[in-house]
Amino acid sequence: MSTNFNPAILQEYANRLYAKAATLVLQYTCLGIVTGAGMGFGLYWFNDTLLWPSVGAGSLMFGILGYAKGRDSVFVIHLLAQQSLWQVQMELNTRKP
Numbered sequence: 001m002s003t004n005f006n007p008a009i010l011q012e013y014a015n016r017l018y019a020k021a022a023t024l025v026l027q028y029t030c031l032g033i034v035t036g037a038g039m040g041f042g043l044y045w046f047n048d049t050l051l052w053p054s055v056g057a058g059s060l061m062f063g064i065l066g067y068a069k070g071r072d073s074v075f076v077i078h079l080l081a082q083q084s085l086w087q088v089q090m091e092l093n094t095r096k097p
Contacts, residue, residue: 017081025070032066
């Protein structure tokens with residue numbers, strides 16, 4: 001069984017990574033906001049006068065943390081995509097004519 005180099009596979013892989021990264025920051029931010037709101041609502045059970053301030057503060061803090069985590073994850077995914085594109089270019093540059 002012989003295998004041949006197919007740059008289209010790595011190009012498709014890179015395209016899918018970029019597509020995944022396009023929505024990842026929003027997903028992490030929304031997850032952080034929902035988690036923070038849930039934790040803020042959980043604090044309401046201990047002090048029933050601080051419902052909206054605790055939900056708002058929790059949403060804001062965890063939303064910011066989710067955004068930061070999403071940005072870090074997107075950077076790693078972009079790095080993986082760039083590595084695969086670099087491998088394609090390296091193969092094309094070093095291929096014998």
